[in-house]
Amino acid sequence: MPLDPDTLLNWNFGKVEQTFSRKDAMLYALGIGLGADPLDRDQLRYVYERELAAFPTLPVVLGTPGAWLANPATTVTRRKVVHGEIRLDLHGPIPVEGTIRAEPRVTGLTDKGADKGALIFQERRITDAADGRPIATVRGVTFARADGGFGGDPAPLRGLPPVPDRAPDERLTARTFPWQALLYRLSGDMNPLHADPDAARNAGYDRPILHGLATFGVLAVPLLGHICDGDPARLATLEGRFSAPVMSGDALVLDVWHTEDGAAFEARVPDREVTVFNRGRLIAR
Numbered sequence: 001m002p003l004d005p006d007t008l009l010n011w012n013f014g015k016v017e018q019t020f021s022r023k024d025a026m027l028y029a030l031g032i033g034l035g036a037d038p039l040d041r042d043q044l045r046y047v048y049e050r051e052l053a054a055f056p057t058l059p060v061v062l063g064t065p066g067a068w069l070a071n072p073a074t075t076v077t078r079r080k081v082v083h084g085e086i087r088l089d090l091h092g093p094i095p096v097e098g099t100i101r102a103e104p105r106v107t108g109l110t111d112k113g114a115d116k117g118a119l120i121f122q123e124r125r126i127t128d129a130a131d132g133r134p135i136a137t138v139r140g141v142t143f144a145r146a147d148g149g150f151g152g153d154p155a156p157l158r159g160l161p162p163v164p165d166r167a168p169d170e171r172l173t174a175r176t177f178p179w180q181a182l183l184y185r186l187s188g189d190m191n192p193l194h195a196d197p198d199a200a201r202n203a204g205y206d207r208p209i210l211h212g213l214a215t216f217g218v219l220a221v222p223l224l225g226h227i228c229d230g231d232p233a234r235l236a237t238l239e240g241r242f243s244a245p246v247m248s249g250d251a252l253v254l255d256v257w258h259t260e261d262g263a264a265f266e267a268r269v270p271d272r273e274v275t276v277f278n279r280g281r282l283i284a285r
């Protein structure tokens with residue numbers, strides 16, 4: 001059934017306030033695969049309490065509106081919802097613990113037609129509750145696969161540029177673990193699509209798929225190392241599109257193009273010959 005645009009565009013999320021601990025920062029880091037090599041000190045600092053740092057993609061799990069699309073009043077078919085795109089802009093240092101505030105909102109809708117679905121554009125600015133300091137802005141696109149044909153504009157609110165039309169400059173690797181989704185979900189996104197085989201089948205998949213934002217973090221790890229010299233303060237923006245599902249356990253290859261301000265990238269799963277993340281862009285400071 002098509003969604004009701006007015007309901008979504010005027011959805012009142014209220015103000016989200018969230019207190020998170022050093023343990024939460026470490027759990028998030030483990031959920032994106034950090035710490036797999038116990039001798040890798042660059043990674044240890046995100047998962048071990050001595051000189052603990054927040055991995056820079058942590059804000060994607062802060063100040064979220066939670067499972068709001070599970071509410072039938074949104075008029076969205078929840079079981080057919082997947083994460084389409086993500087953009088993270090970092091405004092300053094990310095604390096390893098504290099209280100943040102965010103005001104999530106729906107910024108626009110795109111109608112891809114009854115046979116394709118609808119795009120729901122969302123945004124939230126995250127600030128430090130202690131002093132109002134801006135920490136990050138997270139913009140996401142939800143692809144509501146069963147809810148197109150509501151009579152809306154088919155043009156996206158904003159488009160992501162494709163990667164350069166030449167051979168990549170660098171090839172990186174990343175891996176996911178068989179239990180990745182089960183660990184990542186403990187950082188807040190408990191969507192059964194990522195854990196429950198029945199829920200996955202109901203959504204059209206033969207097994208649970210990995211959270212888009214888990215993949216986003218997994219890709220960020222080698223990119224931070226190679227494009228930002230491993231310095232979290234150098235990451236300004238990371239964005240891209242989830243072009244096909246990732247399964248926990250998938251091994252990933254990233255094709256990377258160096259650009260004036262950072263890098264363009266996409267990621268594929270060679271074993272399944274599928275590009276899972278495209279139109280990726282990293283802006284470095």
Ligand SMILES: CCCCCCC[C@@H](O)CC(=O)SCCNC(=O)CCNC(=O)[C@H](O)C(C)(C)COP(=O)(O)OP(=O)(O)OC[C@H]1O[C@@H](n2cnc3c(N)ncnc32)[C@H](O)[C@@H]1OP(=O)(O)O
Nearest residue numbers: 082083084085140142143191210211212241242243244245
């Ligand atoms: C902050 C927000 C939080 C949201 C949280 C959601 C809760 C989470 O728990 C859920 C998840 O994490 S789900 C896991 C991550 N996501 C995925 O695995 C989705 C992977 N992508 C797909 O399967 C397909 O791209 C698919 C199915 C999405 C589309 O594929 P097709 O139907 O084959 O589409 P296609 O024919 O290629 O294109 C149709 C038009 O849509 C545009 N488009 C394609 N993929 C898109 C995507 N991922 N995001 C946005 N737009 C997309 C195309 O450009 C095309 O538009 P046009 O016709 O104008 O060219």
